[in-house]
Amino acid sequence: MSEPKKNTKMTVFKTDRHEDLAAMFFVTIAVVSVLVYMAYIVPSITLKAPMDGKVVAISVQPEAQVKKGDLLYSMEIKQKKYVHDTLEEKIVTKDFHAKTSGKILSISAKPGDVVKKDKNEILVLEHEKGVLP
Amino acid sequence: MEEKHGMAKVMAIIPGLAFMVFTLYILRTYVEPWMAHAVVLGQKGWFVKVLHLNYILLAIIAGMLYRNLMWGGKIPGWAEEGFRTTRLFIKSGVMMLGSLYTIQSLAKVGGVAITLIMAFVFGTIFFIMYYGRVQKMDRSLIGVMAAACGVCGVSAAIATAPAVRAKSADVALAIATVLGFGIASMFVSPFIGHMLHLTDYQYGAWVGTGILNSGQVLATCLAYNPTIAPGTAVAYGEIWNVVRVISIPFVVFFVTMWYWRAEAQTEHITLGGIIKDKFPIFILGFFTMTALSSLEMLGAEGSSTIHLMRTVMSWIFGLGLVGQGAYIDVRELRAAGGAPLKVGFAAGLFKYALALVIVLLFVSKEANF
Numbered sequence: 001m002s003e004p005k006k007n008t009k010m011t012v013f014k015t016d017r018h019e020d021l022a023a024m025f026f027v028t029i030a031v032v033s034v035l036v037y038m039a040y041i042v043p044s045i046t047l048k049a050p051m052d053g054k055v056v057a058i059s060v061q062p063e064a065q066v067k068k069g070d071l072l073y074s075m076e077i078k079q080k081k082y083v084h085d086t087l088e089e090k091i092v093t094k095d096f097h098a099k100t101s102g103k104i105l106s107i108s109a110k111p112g113d114v115v116k117k118d119k120n121e122i123l124v125l126e127h128e129k130g131v132l133p
Numbered sequence: 134m135e136e137k138h139g140m141a142k143v144m145a146i147i148p149g150l151a152f153m154v155f156t157l158y159i160l161r162t163y164v165e166p167w168m169a170h171a172v173v174l175g176q177k178g179w180f181v182k183v184l185h186l187n188y189i190l191l192a193i194i195a196g197m198l199y200r201n202l203m204w205g206g207k208i209p210g211w212a213e214e215g216f217r218t219t220r221l222f223i224k225s226g227v228m229m230l231g232s233l234y235t236i237q238s239l240a241k242v243g244g245v246a247i248t249l250i251m252a253f254v255f256g257t258i259f260f261i262m263y264y265g266r267v268q269k270m271d272r273s274l275i276g277v278m279a280a281a282c283g284v285c286g287v288s289a290a291i292a293t294a295p296a297v298r299a300k301s302a303d304v305a306l307a308i309a310t311v312l313g314f315g316i317a318s319m320f321v322s323p324f325i326g327h328m329l330h331l332t333d334y335q336y337g338a339w340v341g342t343g344i345l346n347s348g349q350v351l352a353t354c355l356a357y358n359p360t361i362a363p364g365t366a367v368a369y370g371e372i373w374n375v376v377r378v379i380s381i382p383f384v385v386f387f388v389t390m391w392y393w394r395a396e397a398q399t400e401h402i403t404l405g406g407i408i409k410d411k412f413p414i415f416i417l418g419f420f421t422m423t424a425l426s427s428l429e430m431l432g433a434e435g436s437s438t439i440h441l442m443r444t445v446m447s448w449i450f451g452l453g454l455v456g457q458g459a460y461i462d463v464r465e466l467r468a469a470g471g472a473p474l475k476v477g478f479a480a481g482l483f484k485y486a487l488a489l490v491i492v493l494l495f496v497s498k499e500a501n502f
Binding site: 010011012013016017019020021022023024026027030031034035037038039042045047050099100132133 | 142146214217218219220221224225228229413414415417418422425431432433435436437438441442445449460
């Protein structure tokens with residue numbers, strides 16, 4: 001009896017082209033799942049500090065309805081920028097706007113709070129179904 | 134292992150894939166947070182601050198340890214099919230990275246990337262053709278090495294091999310040499326980058342030009358800065374990588390023409406034919422993602438949707454990189470020797486060092502991106 005043929009390929013697919021198509025299919029599924037999950041399944045989102053800094057103003061109240069683009073809060077942040085290849089740092093105030101329409105459920109931060117990126121919660125927003133928060 | 138089909142194949146993939154997922158889960162959930170707080174030599178977070186370790190490097194190291202220590206140099210049969218999904222995840226991750234750009238931002242950085250990449254790709258090919266002849270290497274091997282070192286380690290070597298009548302051993306040698314160099318640079322580059330205080334833009338431009346394998350470019354960029362967002366090392370490095378990957382069919386055509394010119398059979402090969410057969414179509418997915426991002430169909434920058442999308446992306450990359458590590462066989466690398474190693478290493482080092490010098494001299498600290 002002959003030896004079974006050894007499979008030395010670096011892919012589970014017949015050819016590289018098949019692998020490319022499978023990757024495209026996989027990405028489509030992943031992206032559509034994320035979009036559907038966020039638009040229809042997640043009822044509310046928690047907005048955490050987008051960068052390190054200090055909250056200087058909260059422009060909304062709990063239970064308030066906000067539209068996409070409305071000002072939510074402002075933060076004092078350290079802005080680093082290269083000017084003629086030299087790093088310059090300065091403190092600037094940056095406004096953060098709503099990425100989607102919805103209702104403010106709660107606000108955790110208050111002016112004066114020092115917050116860390118992705119660690120501290122700012123507010124919770126219930127977004128409209130069918131739109132991407 | 135026998136080639137399996139249909140449901141049997143799916144079942145064969147599951148154990149290895151589950152093992153990769155489990156490894157990544159442990160690394161991200163327990164090991165990485167522990168490293169951030171662990172005190173070594175009196176310094177909190179020494180692993181992160183001094184060794185610059187993150188889940189990306191840990192994933193590769195874990196894969197290497199599995200293969201070379203735990204499994205004695207060979208992925209066991211039960212895990213083999215699962216680990217063969219590695220490139221699927223790397224390609225999927227590359228495609229999803231397209232969402233970091235808009236068409237306008239791509240156009241801004243693309244010009245610099247195209248100029249730099251094309252100069253380096255064809256510069257390396259000419260260097261190998263010259264130095265390979267000096268080293269009296271076989272023409273087939275020169276062709277494969279030129280493609281592998283010039284454009285994109287594995288894909289270009291495999292794509293060029295049949296056209297230049299290279300033997301399997303030639304291809305294996307070229308791949309082992311290029312990957313060996315890439316592995317070393319993957320661990321060394323973040324240190325050099327931090328030492329020279331390179332910005333993410335400069336670092337991305339450097340490793341995107343100097344490193345030859347897509348997975349290794351991604352890993353090296355994420356090792357420098359694990360954040361996946363516009364303006365980070367991976368966002369810049371990937372533009373360079375994509376430009377290089379797109380050039381594969383042109384390089385294959387060029388090397389093939391060079392090989393067959395001596396054999397007087399050029400008339401059998403057309404650029405159109407090579408593009409049709411060899412063009413890496415997953416790159417179209419990358420540009421589709423860029424188009425969707427430009428139309429804000431994936432959510433606004435900074436939104437929770439984009440945040441989740443990038444978390445998914447980081448897991449896809451992590452899986453691919455556990456597999457990438459497991460495909461690094463130290464014994465195979467040791468087997469790459471003689472003139473091909475000399476030529477491949479010289480070309481790799483030359484390209485890596487020259488790319489750094491050019492980036493330091495001519496690439497500004499910050500991109501208008």
